[in-house]
Amino acid sequence: MAKGNNSGKKFSKKRVIKWVTGIAVFLVLVFIGAGCYFFNMAVVPRQKSFVSNGTVAIKKSDPLYKEKMWYKKVKKQTWTETSAKNNYRLVANYLPAKKTVIILHGYMSNKENMGAYAQLFHSLGYNVLLPDAEGHGQSQGKYVGYGWLEKADVKRWAQQVVRKNGKSSQIVIFGVSMGGATTMMTAGLKLPSQVKAFIEDCGYTSAKNEIEHEAKVLYNMPAFPRFPLVEILSGITKLKAGYFLGEASSRSQLKKNTKPMLFIHGSKDTFVPTSMVYKNYRATNGPKQLLIIKGAVHAKSIEKNHQLYSKTVRKFLAKYVK
Incomplete structure (x- = not known):
């Protein structure tokens, strides 16, 4: 009997192991x-239900209607560049003036949506270069780099400005949302000496932090299965796009920066939480300034208080870009 019981226990154990x-x-x-x-939702460029996609129509009710229409109508040059990683053809609009600002758009947006920013900088006497990021607008590309892949492309655009406009060029790099994160990540690179300052508007601390936040907000996803799902997504991103989500960190790159940086964020931003800007602000080692636009939601600071936004940008540039 004892022998039969042992056999049953072994059989039972095997079944449990099999099931487990x-x-x-x-x-x-x-x-x-x-x-x-x-x-596919987060890293592959495609139609997204949770953000505006492509070029957004300009409505007369838009508080920035005049600025955006100015950009639409103004004569532009077309510049091209080759991406640093995969030799994709990148396309930019260029508006000539004296100094130069490189304007970087957000996730699944494009250069055509940056008209209000182009008008602001051009009115301050800046050449305006507006690239489409890889996989956006007219630029080629298979994946979204969340700033990590794009930072090397921004460096190439800056080098092209110096080649075309001369060694006396003075360059500012500006970006909104993913473009803001790209600006901060670019700030950690060894750049041409002609790059004098950076302005970022509502950029995230890292791609991993932002995706974790969106998983929680958009999908109401609790800690499990958010972990390990984001880790698996990060591993797939490494295999396919060449980087871990945690690598795409604004904070780690800002620690290498010694040049002036203006940080802008809306007080009611829930897409990229306002709390992130304070962490980014503390991370940089260069001269810095922080502007919180009261009542502004994500990427709407310039619209919410155009006067304060413009005044702050103008004073910051006057101080650091001669």
């Missing part, structure tokens, strides 16, 4: 499948 192994394999496959889904 089967469940574990099933869960791994589910998480990998979910990771692939979120990779």
